[in-house]
Amino acid sequence: MKDYCTKCSLEIFGKEREPELNIEQMFEALQPGFMTTGMLCEGCGLVAVTRTEDNELKVVYSEWEGEELIYSEPSDYIKKLQNNDTDE
Ligand SMILES: [Zn+2]
Secondary structure (H helix, E strand, C coil), rough: CCCCCCCHHHHHCCCCCCEEEEEHHHHHHCCCCEEEEECCCCCCCEEEEECCCCCCEEEEEEECCEEEEEEEECCCCCCHHHHHHHCC
């Protein structure tokens, strides 16, 4: 079975289904300044969840560029989701 993060799971399956990669839960389990890796969201390419020293949730995305797998800078996650929700 493929793994999806909170945001992608919500978009694809709706609220009925628990996401395999519960990003908020992972964030809560982290100490400030730490990162969780070893995951891959099939929807958006999310590979890591990090809690900054300021207790901000940031995520890292991966993307294939030709034959090379590149990683994004840590960026916002849930904020984006909330913005999308209010747009609709
Ligand atoms: Zn995703």
